[in-house]
Amino acid sequence: MKKSGLPIIIIIILFTFSCKQSEKNQKKGIVVLSPEVAEIICALNAENEITGITAECNYPPSLQQKKIVGSFSSIDKEAIIALNPRLIFCSSLEQESIALDLKNLGFQVEVIYPESINAMFSDIERIGTLIRRKEAAEKLVKDLKEEKEKIKANSQGKLRPKVYLEIYRNPLMSVSDSSFVGELIETAGGDNIFPRLERDYARINPEAVISAKPDIMICYSQDTLENIINRKGWQNIPAIQKRKIFFEKDINPDLIQRATPRCIEGMMILAKLFEDWQKEQ
Amino acid sequence: MKKILSPILWLLIGVGIIIAYLTLGKPDTNIITQVRIPRLLLTFFTGMALAGIGSIYQLMLANPLAEPYILGISSGSAFGSILLGISGLIILMPVGGFLGAGLTMLLVWKLAHQKGRFDKSRLLIAGVIAGMFFSAGISLLMYLHQQDTALILGTLMGNLGHIFTTGEWTFFLILTGLSLVILLYLFFQSTTIDILSCGDLYAASLGINVLSLRRKIFILTSIVIGISVSYAGIIGFVGLIIPHIVRFFIPSGQKKIYLLSLWSGGIFLLACDMLAKYLLSMELPVGIITAFIGCPFFMWLLLKKQS
Numbered sequence: 001m002k003k004s005g006l007p008i009i010i011i012i013i014l015f016t017f018s019c020k021q022s023e024k025n026q027k028k029g030i031v032v033l034s035p036e037v038a039e040i041i042c043a044l045n046a047e048n049e050i051t052g053i054t055a056e057c058n059y060p061p062s063l064q065q066k067k068i069v070g071s072f073s074s075i076d077k078e079a080i081i082a083l084n085p086r087l088i089f090c091s092s093l094e095q096e097s098i099a100l101d102l103k104n105l106g107f108q109v110e111v112i113y114p115e116s117i118n119a120m121f122s123d124i125e126r127i128g129t130l131i132r133r134k135e136a137a138e139k140l141v142k143d144l145k146e147e148k149e150k151i152k153a154n155s156q157g158k159l160r161p162k163v164y165l166e167i168y169r170n171p172l173m174s175v176s177d178s179s180f181v182g183e184l185i186e187t188a189g190g191d192n193i194f195p196r197l198e199r200d201y202a203r204i205n206p207e208a209v210i211s212a213k214p215d216i217m218i219c220y221s222q223d224t225l226e227n228i229i230n231r232k233g234w235q236n237i238p239a240i241q242k243r244k245i246f247f248e249k250d251i252n253p254d255l256i257q258r259a260t261p262r263c264i265e266g267m268m269i270l271a272k273l274f275e276d277w278q279k280e281q
Numbered sequence: 282m283k284k285i286l287s288p289i290l291w292l293l294i295g296v297g298i299i300i301a302y303l304t305l306g307k308p309d310t311n312i313i314t315q316v317r318i319p320r321l322l323l324t325f326f327t328g329m330a331l332a333g334i335g336s337i338y339q340l341m342l343a344n345p346l347a348e349p350y351i352l353g354i355s356s357g358s359a360f361g362s363i364l365l366g367i368s369g370l371i372i373l374m375p376v377g378g379f380l381g382a383g384l385t386m387l388l389v390w391k392l393a394h395q396k397g398r399f400d401k402s403r404l405l406i407a408g409v410i411a412g413m414f415f416s417a418g419i420s421l422l423m424y425l426h427q428q429d430t431a432l433i434l435g436t437l438m439g440n441l442g443h444i445f446t447t448g449e450w451t452f453f454l455i456l457t458g459l460s461l462v463i464l465l466y467l468f469f470q471s472t473t474i475d476i477l478s479c480g481d482l483y484a485a486s487l488g489i490n491v492l493s494l495r496r497k498i499f500i501l502t503s504i505v506i507g508i509s510v511s512y513a514g515i516i517g518f519v520g521l522i523i524p525h526i527v528r529f530f531i532p533s534g535q536k537k538i539y540l541l542s543l544w545s546g547g548i549f550l551l552a553c554d555m556l557a558k559y560l561l562s563m564e565l566p567v568g569i570i571t572a573f574i575g576c577p578f579f580m581w582l583l584l585k586k587q588s
Contacts, residue, residue, distance in 0.1 A: 233316045
């Protein structure tokens with residue numbers, strides 16, 4: 001007993017001194033787990049308040065200097081606790097359980113997942129209030145609304161191309177009108193060939209694409225032009241016959257798949273693609 | 282009279298299912314020739330290969346639970362094809378599947394021998410262990426690449442909606458041709474397999490080179506399974522249940538059992554794929570349908586047999 005007593009005391013002393021004294025400072029800074037919210041906060045000129053991000057928060061590029069607390073679906077909770085933020089923003093989907101865990105730890109957690117353009121406007125205002133940038137947020141929303149209306153008005157009364165957006169190849173997947181990107185396509189003057197699907201992003205039947213005869217195809221499924229042209233039975237599709245196939249290099253998916261102020265830029269590119277098609281008719 | 286009528290009836294039902302498969306929903310000629318016929322061939326070939334090989338394995342391994350996937354080849358093949366799929370080489374997925382199947386088969390075959398002697402139980406254990414290993418590998422890939430869950434689930438639960446490019450289609454036809462030759466060869470080996478099931482000593486006494494025959498059959502069946510998993514993913518229950526159902530009607534004679542298993546496997550999978558496409562507005566993975574239909578039907582047959 002005597003022999004084992006001394007090492008135990010030494011271990012306890014070492015352990016006590018090796019632990020950093022917990023900072024009893026006030027919580028500060030914002031941790032953002034959703035790339036969309038990160039973009040919105042930066043658009044509101046509050047980038048300096050962000051202390052932690054996930055690996056997917058890649059815009060604006062200057063965010064990369066911030067502390068990375070994991071990836072979108074695999075968050076390092078300890079890294080967040082160490083940052084001791086006053087506010088945490090996360091998305092829904094697979095982040096909901098982590099949001100609950102962080103709430104239980106006493107953090108203020110806000111879940112933001114805008115599924116439509118209007119929801120994005122109200123979420124920008126909500127974020128503005130939460131990060132004390134209310135006026136900037138209201139101004140940003142006003143500007144964005146104006147831009148959106150301009151794009152919408154510009155597309156009125158014009159011939160609408162049928163648009164097919166492929167987000168996955170094996171199995172084939174596309175988007176419905178109720179998805180964010182589906183709404184952007186419609187607003188920019190195109191007709192999504194799958195207005196209704198069981199989910200916003202769902203598996204589709206290739207026969208339905210062939211029968212719908214889309215005029216424009218946007219391909220985010222990593223397939224190549226050569227393969228698409230050679231797909232069996234797809235040769236009668238106007239988009240393929242006239243090579244109206246666009247890839248990530250033509251239109252950055254983040255511009256139309258993320259609900260951020262940059263979606264206006266995305267809509268403008270879409271509108272430009274549609275206009276080019278209209279001129280050829 | 283009944284003996285002649287039943288096969289003819291089953292043949293007619295099969296032809297009916299094939300016609301329905303091609304014409305349901307009134308598609309135009311382009312869709313029938315370019316989309317439906319390729320899918321029909323892939324589905325029929327997969328069902329045929331699974332059920333036929335299942336009937337051979339059950340006999341050769343003297344195990345009613347044996348099925349084409351039991352030797353771990355399917356998991357190896359799925360792992361190979363998923364690995365290439367998530368690396369962005371979707372078009373090369375069948376090649377990955379084929380390589381995965383080949384390597385797994387070599388490994389399992391090596392493990393099945395003890396001091397140069399083949400052992401049935403060692404083969405089964407080695408197969409199950411290899412299967413588990415590659416399943417863990419697939420789970421790891423799924424965890425690391427959550428954005429590709431659809432592709433991984435498609436491979437694990439069966440995906441008959443493979444989109445062929447013209448070049449790929451020619452390649453698939455060549456592989457299917459090769460598989461059909463193998464399946465035909467296996468048909469001609471039916472009598473020998475029947476004899477083999479009575480024991481190695483008995484078979485050897487009749488002049489059969491047991492070791493070489495067994496090696497040939499396992500290598501050839503692995504090639505066919507590798508091809509099927511590469512294009513259609515893993516479709517459970519067909520290889521297990523169809524041969525058993527066939528044996529309810531034809532208790533013995535591998536030749537007949539094998540032929541009927543080939544036809545019934547193909548037709549059953551076609552019917553399941555039709556249901557998977559049209560049951561809900563969203564296409565379901567066909568592996569779910571095969572299990573949902575195959576299992577209750579099998580239970581009903583068991584009960585009927587009892588009474």
